[in-house]
Amino acid sequence: MQRVAKSEETRSLIVTTAMRLFTENGYDRTTMRAIAAEAGVSVGNAYYYFSSKEQLIQGFYDEMATQHLTAARALLTGRPGFADRLKAVLLCWLDIAEPYHRFGTQFFVNAADPESPLSPFSDDSSAAREASIGLMREVVDGSDVKLDPELRDQLPELLWLFQMGVVLFWVHDRSAGTKRSRLLVERSVPLLARLAALSRLRVFRPVSREIVDLIHDLAKRD
Amino acid sequence: MQRVAKSEETRSLIVTTAMRLFTENGYDRTTMRAIAAEAGVSVGNAYYYFSSKEQLIQGFYDEMATQHLTAARALLTGRPGFADRLKAVLLCWLDIAEPYHRFGTQFFVNAADPESPLSPFSDDSSAAREASIGLMREVVDGSDVKLDPELRDQLPELLWLFQMGVVLFWVHDRSAGTKRSRLLVERSVPLLARLAALSRLRVFRPVSREIVDLIHDLAKRD
DNA sequence: CAGCCCTCTTGAACACGTTCAAAAGCAGCG
C-alpha cells in the first residue's frame, strides 16, 4: 500500500518536473538527463515509468483534455444557439491550450505520426477521442438547431474533425496570442452553422447526403 | 569546371544512396553512417552537402513535385470537365507517391513541423507551393465550370489546401494500395464540383462570399 | 530471524545525429 503510494509519487514527480522544464525551455532543449537530475532520480528510473520522452507528454495531454471537457461543459449550460455553443467550446480549447503553444507545437508534431500512440486517430487515443466527440454531441443535442436527421448522427464526428483542423491551424499560428486562430473560430463557426442549416434545403440535400455517406464509408476500417 | 562536376557527382551520389536506403529500410532505420558507408564517403562529407538528415529528403520532395507537375499537365489536355480534371490531378499524385508511402509517412511527419523548412507552408517551400497552386489554376481555368468570379480567384488556393488534406489522409491511410485515399478522391471531388457550382445560387452566394473573405483574411500574415 | 521474491533504482554503455578542427586535394601565380 505504502509502496504503491511512493511509486505513484515518484511517477508524478517525474511528469511534473518534465512539464515544468518543457514549458520553461521547450521540448527539444529539455534533456532526459536534465529532467531526471531536476527530479532527483536517475535517468533509468524515468524510463522505468515512461517508455519514452514522447510518452511523458501523454499524461499532460490527458490532463488538458479533461480540463477542456469540464470547462467547456460549464460554458454550455443556458446557451441554446448552435453556433454559440460550438464557438464557446472551441474558444475554450484555445484558452486552455494557450500557455502551452510553445512546446505544444512540438507535441502535436509527434502526434502527427500515424504510428505514434499520441496520434488522435490511434487506438491508444480512442478514449480521449470518444470523450471529445461526446462533447460535440452535447453541443449538437443541446442546441435548437434544425438538421437533416442523417446529418445529425454524423455531425459530432464531423465537428471533432473540424476541431482537429483548428488545432492544426493553431499549431502553425504564429500571431500574437494566437489571435488568428481565434479569428478562424469566430468566423468559420457561423459559416458552419449556416451550412448545417442549408442541409435541409432541397437543392443542398443530395450533396449533404453524399457527404454523410462518404464520411461513413471512409470511417469503416479495412 | 571539373571540380564542380566532381562535387555535383558526390552530392547526387549521396542523395541517391540515401533515397535507396530510405525506401529499402525506412527513414528511421537508415543511419547517416550507413548512408555514408554505402556511398563510400565519410559522415562528415554527407554533412558538407546536406545540413541534416531531414534535408536529404528535400531533394527527393522536389523531384516528386516536378514529376507530378509534368505528369498531371499531360493528363489535363483534352479534358474539359472540372471534376474530371481535378480528379485526374489528385489521382496522379497518389500514383506517383504510392511507392514511397512507407517512408513518405516519416517524411510528412517532419514536414508537419511548422518550424521545419520542409513544411508546405514555409518560406523555403514557397516555390514548390506556388507551382502546385499554379497547377490548380490550370485545372480551374482550362475547365468549362461556371463560377462566382470571386470564388474563381481563390479556388486554386483552396484546391491546393484540399490537396494537402488528401495528403494528410494518405499519410494515415493503411489500406492495401492506399485504396481508401483513392476512394476519398473519387467521391469527394464530384462533391466539391457540385458545391462550386452551387456557389452561383442565390441562397448559397452569401455563404460562398464569406468563405472567400475568411480565407482571404486568414491568408494575410501579421 | 533467514531466505525469497517482487518492485524500484541505478549508472554505465550503446547507437544515433551532428559538429569541428584538421588534413588532403587542387588550381592559379610568381
Place this chain on the structure above:
DNA sequence: CGCTGCTTTTGAACGTGTTCAAGAGGGCTG
C-alpha cells in the same frame, strides 16, 4: 617548382534518447 588560398574530405568527439544487467529495498513466508 614552391607557395597560397580555396574547396572538399576526414574521423574523432560531443550530446542526445534509450537499454540493460546489476543491485538495493522492503515485505512476506517458513
